[in-house]
Amino acid sequence: MTKDQRRSLTKKALLDALVICLKDQDFNEITTIRLVQTAGISRSSFYTHYKDKFEMIDSYQKELFHKLEYIFDKYEGKKEGAFLEIFEILTREKLLSALLSxxxxxxxQDFLINKLQRMIAKDFIDPTAExxxxxxxxxxYASIYLAHAIFGACQAWIKNGKKESPQEMTDFLLRFIPQ
Structure with a gap:
C-alpha cells in the first residue's frame, strides 16, 4: 500500500469516526482522543494529518461548500432541482447528514441556511411578490423564516432515518415556498 493510500484511508477512518461520534455527542464536545479511538488509529497519526479536529472538519467543509455552491448556482431559479440534488447527496453522504444534525x-448549517434564505429571498423580489x-x-423576515423551516424539516428527516425519498421531500418543501 502506498503512502497516499494509507493517508487516504486514515482520513476516511477519521471522517467515519466523526459520523459515529456525532450520533451521541455535539461536535464541540468531541475530543481528539475519542475520534482516534473510534477510528482505530493513533493520536500521532491524527496529528500527522491535522492540527486539531477543527482543521479536519474545515478541510471537509471546504469541499462541501464548493459542492453546495455549485448546486445552488447550477439550479439558480429552479428550486426543485437544487432541493432534489441536495437530498440525494444527503442520502449518500453520512458525514454531511451528521454535520447537519x-x-x-x-x-x-449556517452556510446552508444562508444559501436557502438567499434563494427564497429572490422570489420575494419578483413582480409576483405583490x-x-x-x-x-x-x-x-419571510425568507429567513422559510429558510430555517426548510432546514428544520431537513434535520427532522435526517433524525427520522431518511424514510422519505429525496423526491418526496423535495415535493413536500416546494408546497411551502413561493414559486
Whole structure:
C-alpha cells in the first residue's frame, strides 16, 4: 500500500469516526482522543494529518461548500432541482447528514441556511411578490423564516432515518415556498 493510500484511508477512518461520534455527542464536545479511538488509529497519526479536529472538519467543509455552491448556482431559479440534488447527496453522504444534525457543525448549517434564505429571498423580489402582500422588512423576515423551516424539516428527516425519498421531500418543501 502506498503512502497516499494509507493517508487516504486514515482520513476516511477519521471522517467515519466523526459520523459515529456525532450520533451521541455535539461536535464541540468531541475530543481528539475519542475520534482516534473510534477510528482505530493513533493520536500521532491524527496529528500527522491535522492540527486539531477543527482543521479536519474545515478541510471537509471546504469541499462541501464548493459542492453546495455549485448546486445552488447550477439550479439558480429552479428550486426543485437544487432541493432534489441536495437530498440525494444527503442520502449518500453520512458525514454531511451528521454535520447537519443537531449535534453537527454550526458553520455548515449556517452556510446552508444562508444559501436557502438567499434563494427564497429572490422570489420575494419578483413582480409576483405583490400578490403575497409582503412589504419591505417582511420579505426579509419571510425568507429567513422559510429558510430555517426548510432546514428544520431537513434535520427532522435526517433524525427520522431518511424514510422519505429525496423526491418526496423535495415535493413536500416546494408546497411551502413561493414559486
Amino acid at each position: 443537531t449535534n453537527g457543525a454550526k458553520e455548515i 400578490k403575497r402582500a409582503l412589504k419591505g422588512f417582511e420579505k426579509d
